Amino acid sequence: MAGEPTSASTWTATAGANLLGLQNADGGWPYHAGQASATEPTALAILALSVSGDDLSAEPLNAAAAWLGARQRSDGLFTACPVHEEAGWLTPLAALALHQRGITSASQAAADALLTLPVHTFRPFWTGTYGYDTQIQGWPWTPGDFSFVEPTCLAMVFLKKLGHFATPRVREGARLLRDRALAAGGWNYGEPRVLGGDLFPAIGPTALALLALADEPDETTTAGLNWLLDQRGRISSLLSLGWAAIALNVLGWLDSDWQAAVISRWQELAPERRGPMETSLCLLGLVSGGDHPLGVL
């Protein structure tokens, strides 16, 4: 785009207004404009507008919180949308958004459910099948399933936000993330090695793992951070760019080049590639000052 680069504050106002304009009449946000509301984009929009919005956001955020609250089941877990009945992996994100709005009864119920959520562990028939410990408990995509990196990270960020830094289940989650890190740095969905072969790191999971372990840095997080920093200029999609910016922001590594990359990419892409989820992530990536809603430092 020609002309002067847009300042972060100007872009934040533009993107915030864009996001508000995509809210559905029922109070939720969809993944894609014109579609039905869903838990993930609604939770992310609440988090983004809570810290980057203005007074005009109050009423839309109350409506969004009401929509999101209706997705919570009696067991404290959340579904992915009204069509969906089962509890799912979006519970921490939804609960974190309601916590951000001060609805602590909902977030506490979710925390209680997550701390006791069943997860599958097993002892491999062949020790060489998996290059990691299959008996460490993190969090699964669906209750009772095996642990993976992204749901574990989301649960840890949320639970740490509620003060569960030393809770055994959270400590176990941190152990899982370190065990699942790739030797060369970074994380993928949760399998650093399979059948003796190394797999590859990915941006989203690496950013999430850095957020989940932000308060407990070590050589594993340093390697992950270095890998993520090396991705500068290689991230074309706002989903990955947004998560990378959030992690770098929380960890204090978001420089003006990364900020400019987020802004320029958001401006370049067609509206169908920057829906409410992507815009919310970019807004959260560029939040300045104060307590970041996804920061656990």
Next chain:
Amino acid sequence: MRDDRHPAPSTTPHQRRGLTRREFLKATAGAGPAAMLAGCVGDPFRFQDNGLTAATAILRAGYDSQLADVIEIGFNLVPPPDVTNKNVLLKVNLVDLPRQDKPIVTNPAVVIAAAEAFRRRGAAEVVVADGPALERDAWQIVDAIGLAPLLQEHQLRFVDLNTAEMTRQPNALGATGLDHLYYARPAWEADVLVSVPKMKTHHWAGVSLAMKNMFGTLSGQAYGMQRNIFHRRDLDHAVLDFNHTRPADYAIVDGIVGLEGDGPVRGTPIDVGVLVVGNNPTAVDATAARIMAVHPERIDYLRAAAGALGPIGEASIEQRGETIPSVRTPFQLLPHQAALVT
């Protein structure tokens, strides 16, 4: 993420996780196709086509400007459903961000050519879609493989099935023990659903072709990445459930350059130079497996699909276009899969 699966394929497959073979047979006994399935799972050599027949076409092809014409020839040899004024969804295989130039995804040239071929037959709209299993960011993959500018050039829309609206549907088979499935709505509602996979090996299932490609039609919102709940309940059972509940109406397998060895993401390229097309995904997969020098009857889900979803026996599948021997290109499989190789 597979569970504690024994790496030797000669072990009883349905005792690996979720349902035992006995539970599976009990769960599936008594109702039409399920009853047929119950008679043939478990035994690694026996299958019954139950009189079903199908045709597939094998086409020599390259990633070039003639590809749409080649697919049209395939359509003439084995016609797809009438797509006039209908919406066609090409369910491609994007699985993960390709590294080291590994051909793990459906080649963009095949995607564009397939879209063009369906447009020539009068499709009202053709959309390209997937819900990648190992990388949540579908657009990062679409950009990385050079598909994004081609979509724009050809005015095609991409739909990320991981974030698409979902629809709850009864599970038509129930081999996984789940009574309903959450599908990505665009895949479920497409007038014509076309599976456009890469021809490749898979370190658990043996091969990954048109039927397994249906994994990505399930909702990523509901099940998360990897849709691992289905892996735990048995990958083969899951493939059967998906293909009973919402089978593809047509299949176009990208076997121009395949992936052998440690698939689906760590293998190595292998030149085959073919497309395999047909209107019965089971038969298409059986034919593609034979081209790869893999016994289709030793692929658990193919053996179980035989006679219910389509034929897998060589005598039951009419081969049009090239013959299997003329294009047969043995794929390397992992050592624990040696029994699958012909």
